[in-house]
Amino acid sequence: xxxxxxxxxxxxxxxxxxxxxxxxxxxxxxxxxxxxxxxxxxxxxxxxxxxxxxxxxxxxxxxxxxxxxxxxxxxxxxxxxxxxxxxxxxxxxxxxxxxxxxxxxxxxxxxxxxxxxxxxxxxxxxxxxxxxxxxxxxxxxxxxxxxxxxxxxxxxxxxxxxxxxxxxxxxxxxxxxxxxxxxxxxxxxxxxxxxxx
Numbered sequence: 001x002x003x004x005x006x007x008x009x010x011x012x013x014x015x016x017x018x019x020x021x022x023x024x025x026x027x028x029x030x031x032x033x034x035x036x037x038x039x040x041x042x043x044x045x046x047x048x049x050x051x052x053x054x055x056x057x058x059x060x061x062x063x064x065x066x067x068x069x070x071x072x073x074x075x076x077x078x079x080x081x082x083x084x085x086x087x088x089x090x091x092x093x094x095x096x097x098x099x100x101x102x103x104x105x106x107x108x109x110x111x112x113x114x115x116x117x118x119x120x121x122x123x124x125x126x127x128x129x130x131x132x133x134x135x136x137x138x139x140x141x142x143x144x145x146x147x148x149x150x151x152x153x154x155x156x157x158x159x160x161x162x163x164x165x166x167x168x169x170x171x172x173x174x175x176x177x178x179x180x181x182x183x184x185x186x187x188x189x190x191x192x193x194x195x196x197x
Contacts, residue, residue, distance in 0.1 A: 001116070001153060002053050005071065006031045008114035009051045016108055024096040028078075036076060036131070036144060046080035046142070047096055049105065054148075062154055068119060069155045075109075075147040076130065077101045085132055088143035098143040102127055105147060113151075120152035 013029050016022070028048035035044050052074045059068040079098040081088045090097045106124045113121045126148040 001155075002056070002071065005073070005114070005116060005151075006051050006053055008116060009073070009075070009109065012108065012112070012114060013049055013105070021108070022096075022104055024101075026101070032074075032076060036078065044078070046078055047098075047101055048076075048078040049101070050076040050078075052076065056155075059152065065156055067155045068152060070150055070152050072125075073149045073151075075105055075149065077105065077145045077147060078142065079144075080142045085141045085143065088141050089132070098145045102145050102147050109149060117153070118151050119154050122149050122151045124148070125150050 010029055010031060013026065017026060017029070024047065026047050026049055027045035028050075030048075030050055032050035032052035035048075035050060054072045054074050056069050056071050059070050062068055077098050079088045079096060079101060081092065081095045081097070088097060089099050109122050110124050111121045124147065126146075128146050128148075129143075130146045131142065131144040
């Protein structure tokens with residue numbers, strides 16, 4: 001579900017671009033894999049948006065094996081402007097600023113379920129400045145914002161093999177032990193049996 005959510009956000013941003021929803025083009029739209037590094041010059045194409053799952057937290061129980069969970073995501077918005085650092089945030093007639101991109105993404109994603117079975121849709125919760133280049137030497141002026149979103153899912157804790165177990169059934173797990181490394185012959189075995197709840 002988490003991977004599907006990241007991919008669904010990337011797909012929605014790409015679809016918005018294809019429809020010409022904004023007067024600018026995001027040159028990089030991807031899931032986050034460590035592309036942003038303040039200690040080195042960025043190598044991806046600007047402006048950019050990266051989607052990252054950050055955490056999932058239980059909110060409550062919906063049944064014996066079902067939980068209501070809050071999923072937190074962050075969208076990193078990166079803008080560059082050859083004029084100066086203020087233009088990276090505010091933009092100009094040629095390049096969008098990080099503020100405009102952030103506001104457009106919030107409008108695009110707020111209250112969306114993205115075709116997924118969400119208990120509560122995406123809600124924007126916070127924007128913070130992650131990085132602003134201190135240089136005003138043109139090409140190196142960058143602004144990166146972190147936009148936080150949250151949504152809720154019903155999460156099933158049951159293992160797939162337990163899905164159709166009735167109260168009268170017993171769950172069995174077989175374990176085999178190899179005491180000699182590299183040996184293909186089992187030295188011991190155990191059958192763990194317990195009643196289904």
